[in-house]
Amino acid sequence: MGKWVFLRGLMREKRHWGQFPDLFGATVPEAEIVLLDLPGNGRLHMERSPARVEEMTDYCRRQLLSQDFLPPYNLFALSLGAMVAIDWATRYPEDVAGCVLLNTSLRPVSPFYHRLRPRNYPALLAVGLLGMVSRNTGRQERLLLRLTSSQGTGQSAVLEQWIGYQRDQPVTLGNALRQLCAAARYSAPRHAPSMPLLLLSGGSDQLIDPRCSQELARQWQAPLATQAAAGHDLTLDAGRWVAEQVRDWLAKLHSMA
Template structure:
């Protein structure tokens, strides 16, 4: 599999393109010079925060396809997607496999392969609902998300300041946050593996989604997988160089 072409980055629940931070540059260093990297916003997030978030993963996927078509990006694409974004990638690979040359799925959880209490750890329900409903100050909400999704982020205070600035610039509405939660909760992946090359990356200390969800998916579909022993849910933030190296090794056949 060649690593050239267009790489599309998809984030998760209420997160936007800006939350990738320095990761696109780290990934670019592992790809050919002519590779393109495009970080998309899911509807309701980032530059699309005025749009209404769909309650179906399929509709989110269609929005991503339309964005790339409007940008004139040539097929096929390669997706690197985490959490909710990885559900979008799975649906895309299932419905439109000819459009994709590969997908990297980071810390996702899918019905019917994992039970609800592993897909989203129950101990976090109160915190997540408080964030979705905006019950705390913006800074306190971002602090809560940082605690839930990371284990050892580099320069956490700088990250928190950046996330607060993103929230101020592109606030996600309460309704959109709840609709994204609903879309993730109701999505059911196909039993059969999509006919697209897939790689699973796992944060072994993910406090938000049980790592067994990704392991179970890899086992069910017989996928190559790599696990970071100490990283959390936001694996590209906890150890972006490791993620970039895993992708580089996979696309060159060394992984």
């Protein structure tokens, strides 16, 4: 099934995938998976986050080449990571065999009030998310879990893990703002990348409007599957469903080859 590169979203790192990579590997046999951190997150938290998606893409490409992990790749990407995947597939199509894009939102495909639901603005500002006040790590991660998972903060084990990740490898204020800037300024290409695409969406996404994925699928004539009960962190809320969607998509591509 080839090489797979997993890319997370805004202020998240590869540990936030949780158990999903193991589930994916069991569902998509022979997948060779590499988990990447975007600069400024995870083990790269001391690096300066670029303020442009294109620079994130180039950084990721260099990471893989330095590890002798050579293309072509299948890109599996969530949110901001999906913007990186789209840019990668657009500017370096020879690198990319296919893309699975989860809960992404793009300018000018969707208006700003769909890309980040306005009802979340007060909560995000109140908790100091944009300020990344380190002493409020617990409150910050509790809010993020509530916004990104339809299962809410009842997942105490997940919440404790997320708090630990932020305390261990904190995302700085500057890096958080640069990542937000990169996501806000990135524009989708007019035409879809040339390789096979699959869009996956959470119908109960509280962070961005699911219509963002619907409109992108319509404009690009790309297949879209929606899990009605899942939130923004689709692999957390519906990991088995996600893996099965990818497995079935790959089988369909194989049958058409």
